Amino acid sequence: MKKTRTSDIVISVCLYLVLLGFILFLDRTLPATDIALTVLKKGCIYSLVAVSMNLLNGFTGLFSLGQAGFMMIGGYTYAILTIPVEARDSVYQYFNGGIVRFSVPFWVGLIAAGIVAAIFAWLIGLPVLRLKSDYLAIATLGFAEIMRAFFQWDSLGVLTNGSNMLRKYPAFRSTVFPFVTASLCIGIIVLIINSSYGRAFRAIRDDEIAAEAMGINLAKHKRMSFCISSFFAGVGGALLAMYQTSIQAAPFKSAMTYEILLIVVIGGLGSVTGSCIGSFLFIACSEWWLRFLDAETTIGTFRVPLLRSGFRKVVFSVIIMLIVLFAQKGIMGNKEFSVSGIRDWLTKKKQKKEAGA
Amino acid sequence: MSQNILKAEDITMQFGGVVAVNNLSLEVNEGEIVALIGPNGAGKTTAFNCITGVYEPTNGRVSFCGTPIVESYPTGKMKKQYLGENAGKYTRRIVNTPDVITKAGIARTFQNIRLFSSMTVFENVLIAKHMRAKQNLFTATFRLNHAEEQRMRSETMELLKMQDLDHLKDEIAGSLPYGIQRRLEIARALATDPKLLLLDEPAAGMNPQETQELTDFIRQIRDEYHLTIFMIEHHMDLVMQISDRVYVLDFGKLLATGTPEEIQNNPRVIEAYLGVSEEDA
Amino acid sequence: MDFLSKNLPYLLAGISVGGQYALIAIGYTMVYGILRLINFAHGDIFTVAGLILIYATTILPLYISIPLTLVATVALGYIVERAAYKPLRNAPRMSVMISAIGVSYLLQNLALYITGGLAQTYPAIPFISNTISVGPATTKVVTVITPILTIILVIALMQLIGHTKIGMAMRAVANDFETSRLMGIKVDTVISMTFIIGSFLAAVGSILYFANYPSVIPTSGAMPGLKAFVAAVFGGIGSIPGAVIGAFIIGISENIIKGLGWTTFSDAFTFALLIIVLLVKPTGLFGEKATDKV
Numbered sequence: 003m004k005k006t007r008t009s010d011i012v013i014s015v016c017l018y019l020v021l022l023g024f025i026l027f028l029d030r031t032l033p034a035t036d037i038a039l040t041v042l043k044k045g046c047i048y049s050l051v052a053v054s055m056n057l058l059n060g061f062t063g064l065f066s067l068g069q070a071g072f073m074m075i076g077g078y079t080y081a082i083l084t085i086p087v088e089a090r091d092s093v094y095q096y097f098n099g100g101i102v103r104f105s106v107p108f109w110v111g112l113i114a115a116g117i118v119a120a121i122f123a124w125l126i127g128l129p130v131l132r133l134k135s136d137y138l139a140i141a142t143l144g145f146a147e148i149m150r151a152f153f154q155w156d157s158l159g160v161l162t163n164g165s166n167m168l169r170k171y172p173a174f175r176s177t178v179f180p181f182v183t184a185s186l187c188i189g190i191i192v193l194i195i196n197s198s199y200g201r202a203f204r205a206i207r208d209d210e211i212a213a214e215a216m217g218i219n220l221a222k223h224k225r226m227s228f229c230i231s232s233f234f235a236g237v238g239g240a241l242l243a244m245y246q247t248s249i250q251a252a253p254f255k256s257a258m259t260y261e262i263l264l265i266v267v268i269g270g271l272g273s274v275t276g277s278c279i280g281s282f283l284f285i286a287c288s289e290w291w292l293r294f295l296d297a298e299t300t301i302g303t304f305r306v307p308l309l310r311s312g313f314r315k316v317v318f319s320v321i322i323m324l325i326v327l328f329a330q331k332g333i334m335g336n337k338e339f340s341v342s343g344i345r346d347w348l349t350k351k352k353q354k355k356e357a358g359a
Numbered sequence: 360m361s362q363n364i365l366k367a368e369d370i371t372m373q374f375g376g377v378v379a380v381n382n383l384s385l386e387v388n389e390g391e392i393v394a395l396i397g398p399n400g401a402g403k404t405t406a407f408n409c410i411t412g413v414y415e416p417t418n419g420r421v422s423f424c425g426t427p428i429v430e431s432y433p434t435g436k437m438k439k440q441y442l443g444e445n446a447g448k449y450t451r452r453i454v455n456t457p458d459v460i461t462k463a464g465i466a467r468t469f470q471n472i473r474l475f476s477s478m479t480v481f482e483n484v485l486i487a488k489h490m491r492a493k494q495n496l497f498t499a500t501f502r503l504n505h506a507e508e509q510r511m512r513s514e515t516m517e518l519l520k521m522q523d524l525d526h527l528k529d530e531i532a533g534s535l536p537y538g539i540q541r542r543l544e545i546a547r548a549l550a551t552d553p554k555l556l557l558l559d560e561p562a563a564g565m566n567p568q569e570t571q572e573l574t575d576f577i578r579q580i581r582d583e584y585h586l587t588i589f590m591i592e593h594h595m596d597l598v599m600q601i602s603d604r605v606y607v608l609d610f611g612k613l614l615a616t617g618t619p620e621e622i623q624n625n626p627r628v629i630e631a632y633l634g635v636s637e638e639d640a
Numbered sequence: 641m642d643f644l645s646k647n648l649p650y651l652l653a654g655i656s657v658g659g660q661y662a663l664i665a666i667g668y669t670m671v672y673g674i675l676r677l678i679n680f681a682h683g684d685i686f687t688v689a690g691l692i693l694i695y696a697t698t699i700l701p702l703y704i705s706i707p708l709t710l711v712a713t714v715a716l717g718y719i720v721e722r723a724a725y726k727p728l729r730n731a732p733r734m735s736v737m738i739s740a741i742g743v744s745y746l747l748q749n750l751a752l753y754i755t756g757g758l759a760q761t762y763p764a765i766p767f768i769s770n771t772i773s774v775g776p777a778t779t780k781v782v783t784v785i786t787p788i789l790t791i792i793l794v795i796a797l798m799q800l801i802g803h804t805k806i807g808m809a810m811r812a813v814a815n816d817f818e819t820s821r822l823m824g825i826k827v828d829t830v831i832s833m834t835f836i837i838g839s840f841l842a843a844v845g846s847i848l849y850f851a852n853y854p855s856v857i858p859t860s861g862a863m864p865g866l867k868a869f870v871a872a873v874f875g876g877i878g879s880i881p882g883a884v885i886g887a888f889i890i891g892i893s894e895n896i897i898k899g900l901g902w903t904t905f906s907d908a909f910t911f912a913l914l915i916i917v918l919l920v921k922p923t924g925l926f927g928e929k930a931t932d933k934v
Contacts, residue, residue: 336477
């Protein structure tokens with residue numbers, strides 16, 4: 003691996019701070035409901051979830067489809083723990099105020115969301131991770147569906163409020179909060195990926211049998227990756243719950259996992275920055291840039307054909323299919339977007355020019 | 360007589376109704392270079408896989424440095440189907456996954472090179488250092504293991520220099536030429552600090568000159584790293600030049616054993632392995 | 641007797657749903673057997689078949705609409721394979737699976753666009769929508785017809801695979817893709833044929849399945865699709881009899897659970913069953929064990 007220069011780190015940090023300042027500026031100047039802010043908030047949350055899925059699918063080579071399930075667990079954990087005591091009677095109106103009689107600060111709730119998701123991952127990981135590729139995919143998908151049924155079960159209503167929504171828990175208004183939280187989490191994931199453990203994960207992805215022959219305990223490392231991924235999916239789920247200000251089990255279907263998987267693929271399996279770029283593009287396209295496709299438009303007397311509600315999603319899925327078919331590596335492949343990468347690229351270009359001249 | 364480092368007793372590996380390895384017993388002594396030869400499909404790689412924990416043998420025991428690392432006996436369905444010998448001899452089940460066996464000191468290479476093809480040469484070797492590191496997830500993530508990581512990196516660099524691979528350290532392993540991939544695989548195995556090195560057809564696909572270089576190379580690493588080497592090989596020149604002893608496997612069974620000269624002159628080996636057609640002609 | 645009369649409707653419904661799952665499951669299992677691909681889009685092809693019939697009956701009589709639906713669904717299955725899976729023939733398996741998920745996403749969004757997100761009323765099909773009484777229970781004719789039709793179709797399919805040239809080619813390709821190609825089998829034709837058969841059966845299954853429901857929405861097929869897939873895994877993916885038996889087991893047990901008043905868990909049960917089977921016998925009831933060569 004190439005040595006990263008100190009100057010590169012400084013430049014990266016500066017860039018990050020500029021970005022943070024820009025978001026702070028947008029937060030102050032734009033109305034809270036502005037579409038740009040919505041895209042930024044949701045984009046941050048999806049970035050985190052996509053990166054956590056990439057850790058598992060792209061870096062460890064485990065094809066898991068349980069992400070929505072772990073997000074749901076995280077979201078619920080957060081909501082259950084942080085609803086203020088005085089609001090519980092109105093939220094749990096059918097369940098006599100529920101059984102949880104305390105509430106914790108939001109940051110404790112966020113961490114707990116990750117921990118509970120990771121505990122579930124640890125439990126399910128014991129048996130499921132022995133399965134190979136597609137079997138693992140379908141087993142994790144099934145697990146997510148089971149969890150969804152459990153969270154909607156009336157007998158657990160004192161905890162989960164059954165199929166009713168949970169609300170009135172602390173949420174965020176600013177865009178800075180999800181941005182900082184998500185980037186902190188993604189930062190930790192990057193540190194893990196570049197550590198000795200991250201190398202072990204990538205070795206498992208490249209060749210399980212060789213990895214084992216190199217002394218890597220497959221079961222332990224796979225479970226580790228699974229738990230880490232689920233931890234951050236749980237935190238992501240909690241952030242999503244905060245963003246939505248209410249949470250219900252119903253939308254955490256396999257379709258949500260598919261969406262996140264598609265984001266990861268668009269960005270590039272095995273690229274953290276790719277997943278982030280993919281998330282923002284995905285959210286921006288689906289919520290903002292392609293909106294015009296949903297509106298019936300007439301130019302003069304000519305009524306533009308096809309344009310009506312739902313067309314946006316059709317165009318969008320066609321674009322995704324084109325990427326999946328013709329740009330299989332996604333936007334970034336397995337490369338990362340970094341200051342040192344750009345510098346290397348620039349110097350190479352310069353050298354080429356000089357060599358040519 | 361020197362101490363045996365690897366001892367396999369009555370190893371039998373049966374897949375369904377096919378007995379791939381049948382009652383194989385062998386010993387490898389410390390510091391030796393021992394070859395396992397035999398026609399295609401004789402069960403050589405299967406034997407390696409039983410020793411390194413990739414497969415659990417149906418019956419038999421493998422000991423390393425005097426401690427049993429693998430032991431098994433026919434259970435379940437196999438109890439009735441078992442076609443091998445010594446059915447009642449072993450009563451314990453000792454199952455170790457390959458990583459445990461590697462940690463104990465047996466390293467191996469693969470017949471069809473298995474490198475971490477998307478990782479760099481340096482990372483491929485560095486991986487081997489992971490298992491003995493004292494770090495945990497927390498210290499590794501937050502770089503509290505700096506000293507250890509530095510040590511791992513410098514050890515890796517040293518090894519690469521000794522193997523003359525250091526100039527390629529940032530190359531992606533999968534894009535290297537075949538011969539270098541073979542060498543990298545051996546370097547990677549050495550990085551696990553083994554006592555015993557299992558080489559599965561190290562000279563496969565090499566021309567006579569490369570094979571000669573490999574012969575010297577194997578001797579050299581044996582001496583430098585105080586290794587014992589057990590290898591599967593088809594190139595008879597190589598086998599006859601460097602092996603102290605040779606085991607011959609045919610249809611899963613041990614056919615003969617002895618020094619290279621003895622094997623070369625053993626009529627049964629000539630018949631089974633070197634081919635009957637030669638005598639006919 | 642009291643127990644029987646109380647539970648007979650659930651049992652009947654279970655057998656019927658089982659037959660419908662079986663028809664979908666065959667599509668999954670055949671494609672998996674040949675391409676080693678979980679065709680995530682299969683459930684959506686099933687939904688689209690339902691929608692095609694709805695739109696066809698608005699302008700055409702039933703006796704034209706039904707054959708038209710079968711033909712159109714088969715064409716859709718064929719096009720999906722050619723457009724989304726064939727270009728990835730040499731790509732890693734994960735890419736093809738992702739492509740399948742992409743197709744599923746596309747078909748769902750397309751259905752959402754065309755239907756405008758509104759539930760579309762499924763037409764009443766004379767005869768099979770009629771009610772009859774079986775012993776003490778009253779049910780629709782379709783409930784009784786489904787298992788019979790399923791068995792007939794499965795037997796026909798087994799004959800096709802066992803005794804015709806294309807069937808032999810299918811078995812060969814499922815066994816060893818590369819060697820079959822070298823032996824001069826037109827692998828692409830075989831794969832297309834597999835998708836055609838799978839889509840045809842899904843279309844039949846769709847007519848039988850939706851006859852029990854008042855309407856179809858774009859995601860109607862997702863759950864039965866997943867369950868049929870579970871059935872295929874349960875029976876040992878790649879094995880047609882396995883898929884059929886798995887489908888009946890899942891259909892029946894799911895309805896018994898509904899009968900016991902645990903409706904919330906009828907879906908969850910299916911997946912729990914799947915996970916247990918995978919852990920105890922990862923290759924399913926009739927699956928063949930495959931060992932990786934080291």
